[in-house]
Amino acid sequence: LDRINVAIDGPAGAGKSTVARMVAQELSYIYVDTGAMYRAVTWYMLREGIKPEDHDNVLQTVRNMVIELIPGKDTQSVMINGEDATPHIRTLQVSGMVSQYAKVECIRTRLSQLQREMALAKGVVMDGRDIGTTVLPDAEVKIFMTATVEERALRRYKELKDKEQVSLKQLENDIAQRDFLDQNREISPLRRAEDSVLLDTTSMDILQVVETIVSHCRSYA
Numbered sequence: 001l002d003r004i005n006v007a008i009d010g011p012a013g014a015g016k017s018t019v020a021r022m023v024a025q026e027l028s029y030i031y032v033d034t035g036a037m038y039r040a041v042t043w044y045m046l047r048e049g050i051k052p053e054d055h056d057n058v059l060q061t062v063r064n065m066v067i068e069l070i071p072g073k074d075t076q077s078v079m080i081n082g083e084d085a086t087p088h089i090r091t092l093q094v095s096g097m098v099s100q101y102a103k104v105e106c107i108r109t110r111l112s113q114l115q116r117e118m119a120l121a122k123g124v125v126m127d128g129r130d131i132g133t134t135v136l137p138d139a140e141v142k143i144f145m146t147a148t149v150e151e152r153a154l155r156r157y158k159e160l161k162d163k164e165q166v167s168l169k170q171l172e173n174d175i176a177q178r179d180f181l182d183q184n185r186e187i188s189p190l191r192r193a194e195d196s197v198l199l200d201t202t203s204m205d206i207l208q209v210v211e212t213i214v215s216h217c218r219s220y221a
């Protein structure tokens with residue numbers, strides 16, 4: 001069978017990363033979590049005290065940055081200038097700021113370019129916000145995953161409640177805010193590609209979602 005590229009986009013907390021990882025495993029493809037890349041850059045900028053609106057500094061830093069993605073069994077690691085950012089990228093602080101950095105043009109250009117390089121050889125399942133529309137507009141299979149804000153917040157809550165002090169209401173607000181920023185930014189906003197398959201996962205379980213996507217891939221390849 002020919003190897004293909006699979007683009008999975010959708011709003012925060014729709015379960016894209018879990019699903020994309022399982023689809024990749026099923027097809028023996030490489031999984032690329034582009035959100036983790038934006039998060040890692042955000043973590044680094046915050047630590048260096050570089051604000052998103054400080055254009056010269058952001059540009060300079062992003063130009064010189066060495067960004068590596070190291071695939072692992074359960075999660076992939078993101079290294080910035082040789083430092084493992086992975087343990088720091090899912091904190092509320094990074095989640096709260098990532099959309100501010102993700103709208104900066106030079107950051108998007110740099111990360112999109114890396115993402116395209118990773119997909120050149122095909123056999124990649126990539127999840128994000130703009131994969132089907134901007135990064136890999138020629139991806140053979142495009143999925144747009146959604147679920148209601150309430151359901152997405154509930155899924156995140158179950159994930160986070162043992163690690164961070166957070167209420168369901170706060171997560172709902174955070175997610176709604178991030179959706180708004182991601183959908184309304186100027187450069188490659190979160191949009192459903194016209195040729196994507198829309199999957200509302202509100203009342204689907206993970207395995208059903210994975211099976212649906214894998215069957216789209218098999219019917220293509």
Ligand code: C5P
Pocket residue numbers: 012013034035036038039098099100102127128129130131178182
């Ligand atoms: O997927 P995840 O929730 O980890 O993504 C974190 C943030 O990174 C998103 O809210 C968005 O601002 C940004 N992002 C993006 N483009 C992508 C992936 C993520 O702008 N392809």
